Amino acid sequence: xRKTVLFLWLLLLSAAAAAGEEQIKYYRVDSVKTIKGEVVDxxxxxxxxxxxxxxxxxxxxKSGEIYRVxxxxxxxxxxxxxxxxxxxxxxxxxxENGVNLVMTRSIAFQGEIFLFRDKYGxxxxxxxxxxxxxxxxxxxxxxxxx
Amino acid sequence: MKKRIxxxxxxxxxxxxAIFFLNRYTRNKIRAxxxxxxxxxxxxxxxxxxxxxxxLTDEGENALMAFLDNLYRNELIVYIGLFKDKELIRLLxxxxxxxxxxxxxxxxxxxxxxxxxxxxxxxxxxxxxxxPFYLHIGYNYDFLSTFEDTLSRNFYIVVILFSIIIxxxxxxxxxxxxxxxxxxxxxxxxxxxxxxxxxxSLLTSEIAHxxxxxxxxxxxxxxALEKYLAPREEALFYRDALRGEIRRITAIIQSYSDLSRExxxxxxxxDMAKLAAEFQWMMEGELKKNNAVLTxxxxxxxxxNTDSDLVKQVLLNLVKNAIEADATAVTLTMVLSxxxxxxxxxxxxxxxxxxxxxxxxxxxxxxxxxxxxxxxHIVLKILKALDGDIRLVSRSPGNTVFxxxxxxxERM
Numbered sequence: 048x049r050k051t052v053l054f055l056w057l058l059l060l061s062a063a064a065a066a067g068e069e070q071i072k073y074y075r076v077d078s079v080k081t082i083k084g085e086v087v088d089x090x091x092x093x094x095x096x097x098x099x100x101x102x103x104x105x106x107x108x109k110s111g112e113i114y115r116v117x118x119x120x121x122x123x124x125x126x127x128x129x130x131x132x133x134x135x136x137x138x139x140x141x142x143e144n145g146v147n148l149v150m151t152r153s154i155a156f157q158g159e160i161f162l163f164r165d166k167y168g169x170x171x172x173x174x175x176x177x178x179x180x181x182x183x184x185x186x187x188x189x190x191x192x193x
Numbered sequence: 194m195k196k197r198i199x200x201x202x203x204x205x206x207x208x209x210x211a212i213f214f215l216n217r218y219t220r221n222k223i224r225a226x227x228x229x230x231x232x233x234x235x236x237x238x239x240x241x242x243x244x245x246x247x248x249l250t251d252e253g254e255n256a257l258m259a260f261l262d263n264l265y266r267n268e269l270i271v272y273i274g275l276f277k278d279k280e281l282i283r284l285l286x287x288x289x290x291x292x293x294x295x296x297x298x299x300x301x302x303x304x305x306x307x308x309x310x311x312x313x314x315x316x317x318x319x320x321x322x323x324x325p326f327y328l329h330i331g332y333n334y335d336f337l338s339t340f341e342d343t344l345s346r347n348f349y350i351v352v353i354l355f356s357i358i359i360x361x362x363x364x365x366x367x368x369x370x371x372x373x374x375x376x377x378x379x380x381x382x383x384x385x386x387x388x389x390x391x392x393x394s395l396l397t398s399e400i401a402h403x404x405x406x407x408x409x410x411x412x413x414x415x416x417a418l419e420k421y422l423a424p425r426e427e428a429l430f431y432r433d434a435l436r437g438e439i440r441r442i443t444a445i446i447q448s449y450s451d452l453s454r455e456x457x458x459x460x461x462x463x464d465m466a467k468l469a470a471e472f473q474w475m476m477e478g479e480l481k482k483n484n485a486v487l488t489x490x491x492x493x494x495x496x497x498n499t500d501s502d503l504v505k506q507v508l509l510n511l512v513k514n515a516i517e518a519d520a521t522a523v524t525l526t527m528v529l530s531x532x533x534x535x536x537x538x539x540x541x542x543x544x545x546x547x548x549x550x551x552x553x554x555x556x557x558x559x560x561x562x563x564x565x566x567x568x569x570h571i572v573l574k575i576l577k578a579l580d581g582d583i584r585l586v587s588r589s590p591g592n593t594v595f596x597x598x599x600x601x602x603e604r605m
Contacts (some may be wrong), residue, residue: 071283071284167291169288170289170291
């Protein structure tokens with residue numbers, strides 16, 4: 048337990064350090080995969096110059112590895128996910144400064160799928176052509192598979 | 194009518210389908226040509242980028258980055274990414290982490306995105322050292338989608354307006370056509386009825402004329418025979434009955450003669466109070482026989498230009514009708530003004546049902562078993578000859594009221 052907490056602190060520190068410098072990170076269409084795991088932390092952090100970006104720390108079920116899952120701005124994140132929730136994340140997976148980084152396309156939780164980006168990684172919170180997205184519960188959710 | 198509607202609607206639908214396909218064809222054509230133009234433009238940009246990039250790398254990477262920053266100022270650019278060999282060394286994206294590059298895709302291709310179509314250009318160049326650089330530029334050519342959307346929206350607006358206008362015009366045509374058609378039918382029916390009535394009237398008038406002479410002989414012979422009758426009660430009864438029937442036949446024949454006869458009013462100054470008094474006296478016997486009372490309201494010393502005989506005939510027919518409808522009280526009101534005479538005839542008789550009331554002025558319409566139904570028709574005919582009019586204003590049992598208007602006539 049202590050080891051896990053220490054590891055998590057180290058991860059958070061490294062992530063904070065990583066967030067401080069300008070990274071060239073982007074949604075890689077060819078590195079999309081699905082990860083199943085348990086939420087170990089949910090934070091509001093700075094990403095893409097946005098201070099209220101929701102970031103989930105996920106412990107993968109099989110390997111036990113921790114992933115920093117960058118989801119969406121807080122106002123667009125309308126899920127009842129909490130620490131301990133079992134979720135399935137699909138997104139672009141890369142390693143940035145030694146941190147497993149996932150840019151989320153969708154999250155499957157309790158039989159529902161919440162979409163955050165399109166298949167090329169376009170952020171859905173940025174709205175559609177001619178109509179800005181106002182967010183809100185259910186705007187980007189559907190039932191079924193990814 | 195249904196056939197007419199189908200004849201309008203089917204061509205309209207066919208026109209709309211034709212317009213729809215024409216619009217679709219035009220849109221596809223415009224889209225294809227616009228895409229060609231965009232590709233040609235993209236290729237030009239790529240060539241420029243490749244040449245410029247190659248020169249800029251000679252001046253150092255900073256110059257290249259400044260060039261990209263400058264390029265990115267263009268609002269239509271969605272993202273710019275620069276790879277040095279396989280390493281991404283510069284990314285400028287307007288949307289968080291959005292850089293849709295797929296190795297398998299062509300150097301020039303189109304990506305669909307929620308903000309519209311994005312044209313992706315990939316250019317390659319080398320620096321002095323021979324290091325390969327790959328520049329990816331995505332620019333929004335959503336203007337084409339906007340153009341298509343506007344075209345499509347305008348098309349649907351035009352189609353909807355066109356359909357509404359066509360349907361409205363069709364509706365109007367059908368409505369007026371129906372109305373006109375119905376009116377025409379009514380006029381035709383009325384004409385036929387008039388013709389039939391005229392023929393019938395001529396025939397009856399002819400018959401009446403033929404009967405009148407022998408009937409006159411019968412009446413004279415009867416008067417001659419009367420003095421030879423024994424003064425027995427039975428003989429007197431048959432005498433009266435025969436006289437009554439002869440009078441009735443005479444009256445019937447007179448009615449038919451009146452029906453076909455043209456009426457030419459003889460206008461003179463008539464004292465209406467006097468006319469009313471004479472009429473009351475004339476009806477006295479008839480009223481008494483039926484236990485009915487006629488009350489007359491008329492202003493005294495009132496002179497009115499009209500045909501007294503015709504007015505009397507009108508009143509006679511109306512009052513007789515009232516008596517025959519079991520009325521016990523009949524009211525006649527005469528109101529004179531400068532321009533016209535208003536007559537109101539009311540009674541407390543049986544009244545009229547709706548159907549009879551609607552046709553009451555038509556010939557041969559009667560509620561009586563023995564009547565011919567010509568009385569009110571003749572009234573109407575007389576009033577038309579006097580430029581007047583008659584209306585049934587109440588038909589309820591116990592309160593049947595006719596209102597008559599006769600304009601002041603011009604004396605000859």
